[in-house]
Amino acid sequence: MAARFALVIDPAASDDPRTDFADTFTVIDPGAPALSVSELSTQRGDGIFESIGVIDGHAQEADAHLQRLAHSARLCDLPEPHLVQWSQAVARAAESAGDGEAVIKLILSRGIEHGPTPTAWVTAAPAADFSGPRRDGIRVVTLDRGLDSGAPARAPWLLLGAKTLSYAVNMAAIREAHRRGADDAVFVSSDGIVLEAPTASLILKVGERFVTPAPTGGILHGTTQLSLFEHLEARGASTAYETVPAAALRTVDAAWLVSSVRLAAPITSIDGLPVAVDAELTASFNEYLLSPRV
Amino acid sequence: MAARFALVIDPAASDDPRTDFADTFTVIDPGAPALSVSELSTQRGDGIFESIGVIDGHAQEADAHLQRLAHSARLCDLPEPHLVQWSQAVARAAESAGDGEAVIKLILSRGIEHGPTPTAWVTAAPAADFSGPRRDGIRVVTLDRGLDSGAPARAPWLLLGAKTLSYAVNMAAIREAHRRGADDAVFVSSDGIVLEAPTASLILKVGERFVTPAPTGGILHGTTQLSLFEHLEARGASTAYETVPAAALRTVDAAWLVSSVRLAAPITSIDGLPVAVDAELTASFNEYLLSPRV
Known part of the structure; x- marks a missing residue:
């Protein structure tokens, strides 16, 4: 189903010592234009992702998914995701999901072509009825x-x-x-x-x-x-x-x-x-x- | 190099009898947000593309590229691109390129997840010095x-x-x-x-x-x-x-x-x-x- 929540992450370096990353998140309208046509995710599928199940606002096994995101990043020569930052973004998306089943998607793209940094975002959507x-x-x-x-x-x-x-x-x-x-x-x-x-x-x-x-x-x-x-x-x-x-x-x-x-x-x-x-x-x-x- | 021109195409059915598709093109700022995070191109690399060389405003072998785009669409179960429409979009992008070498990219994505139609756009950027x-x-x-x-x-x-x-x-x-x-x-x-x-x-x-x-x-x-x-x-x-x-x-x-x-x-x-x-x-x-x- 269509995403009902989305936030864009300004990716932190993996050794960033902060403990609160709230100010690196920008909540956006999930249906509105958000990504440039120069995004390498869209031009070349050049990035990585995870889909996390959510039950009544609880993100299932978020840590295992984040570990796998980091593993994918290493295999793809992408900057190591900051796990505390991503974990806080997942929590924020899970809060938005409300009761019932939902799905959170994490995306880490190589970014804009010739741009300086990766692009990253998180969405939440109600799950289909399975x-x-x-x-x-x-x-x-x-x-x-x-x-x-x-x-x-x-x-x-x-x-x-x-x-x-x-x-x-x-x-x-x-x-x-x-x-x-x-x-x-x-x-x-x-x-x-x-x-x-x-x-x-x-x-x-x-x-x-x-x-x-x-x-x-x-x-x-x-x-x-x-x-x-x-x-x-x-x-x-x-x-x-x-x-x-x-x-x-x-x-x-x-x-x-x-x-x-x-x-x-x-x-x-x-x-x-x-x-x-x-x-x-x-x-x-x-x-x-x-x-x-x- | 970064795109200097971009237009979004509202894809016509392949049997659309029109001869002028100008009103199906929306020129956009190539650096501005244009695509939703629900784009399947960005979530799953689910779409097709072509890169066309441009010399002094002339798109090289545009027809051969458009034929290959149509071939890719068939292999991927995407709607057949309307070749007159795409050809006019290429011409429009080529005009924008000015003198020297440039590159035009054509992208046909499966569209927004659960959305009704594909998403399509064309960009032009100066070529790197090769x-x-x-x-x-x-x-x-x-x-x-x-x-x-x-x-x-x-x-x-x-x-x-x-x-x-x-x-x-x-x-x-x-x-x-x-x-x-x-x-x-x-x-x-x-x-x-x-x-x-x-x-x-x-x-x-x-x-x-x-x-x-x-x-x-x-x-x-x-x-x-x-x-x-x-x-x-x-x-x-x-x-x-x-x-x-x-x-x-x-x-x-x-x-x-x-x-x-x-x-x-x-x-x-x-x-x-x-x-x-x-x-x-x-x-x-x-x-x-x-x-x-x-």
Whole structure:
């Protein structure tokens, strides 16, 4: 949905000793013109982002998202974000969100072409209603990501572990999934290793174990997946990061795409092949994910 | 350099019968806020672009660029641009450019998130002075693009033949080239086939033949390369599109990166190995490329 709140950040140096950054924030009308056409985010998708789920004004796992923003910045040779400053901006956006579910987006762009500093802003918008997919599930298709599983280590300039603004391929993959009559996609490496969804992580249930593809540089380490694994481990369940061959998707006992805003969506079919849905377990996942998490 | 002219286009349907689109253009201050933070170009690099060289107010090969914009739109499921409308916008931007060299950028974004239409704009800026690289040349390094040469045909959702705004990897490749003491990069597929530079096409001289990697979906078909090949053919030279293995780069007689604004930059070394520069031929290339071309 359209953003209802936006603030522009004047990015502080990462060693700025201040403790209050309120005067570096400018609240703006989220629908009004705010960015120049010379913005490199808009010209070249040259920047990084995070999407944070918000429940009743509480930003979920803000620290994990900020740590990942800093990680993306390092991979992209962007100035290190000042985490206290960004954390205060997130708090400010969360306050604006009110009751119910919302999404906060953090964007750090390389800035104006030939300009002196990055551009940064934070928005908040009501979340779409995802109760349907959380309960009834989603159909997914596997799509070749074109890259082999050795590419991330061999070619760090492909920025595979960074959450960059260059998401055109992710969006095209979701359109391709729709064309194939599915709701979402799961990327597979050209050598047949399961990766991630365009905007979510994949969790599989294999017997009594919960398995997710190992984030070895080629995929993002999902904050929601991490949080759910901690939750499962605290309840005595067995979890694992593994190299998952695409063929293994045919024999899973259950599967979910998990992400910060849609949360846990059970997968009902993969490439047309039905996957069993554990409704009770899925409900417990979403109950946990909807509870306040730090 | 910073844009000195910008206009926003209200995109017409591709079958709009009008012949004068002047009232669909809004000239704006290129440095002023113009785009909302909900722009999908800025959030996800979700859009397409073209860069057109301008010489003394003449937009070089505007039609070829507009055709490629339309091709990119089709690959990205964006509404077909109205070519008469865009052509008039280019003419308007070219008029603003004055004498000397300039660059016009065309951007077609998917628009505001959940909004009804794409967003489109055109900018003009003075070109940087490229007389140095045109005369003295550039050092390049080869960088693995991670994708094998079968990926474009197998996985059209990778948008490999589209000039999308998702250029973070292209920019990271140029930064990696700089880290290695070079000026630019040449991408090579994971199975060792030479592709293109992050923002330019590669032309090789092999004996008396001019060769460029075949644009079989995995690379952009360079407008400058096309124009130069036409020029060479008209003068009786032999040109060819070929599958070029990376090893063949070691034995070329000369090589250039060619693009719309820097034009023909002779390559002086590839991965540290010297490449001979044909100064006279390079000067003739740039003389041609600087002449008015339609």
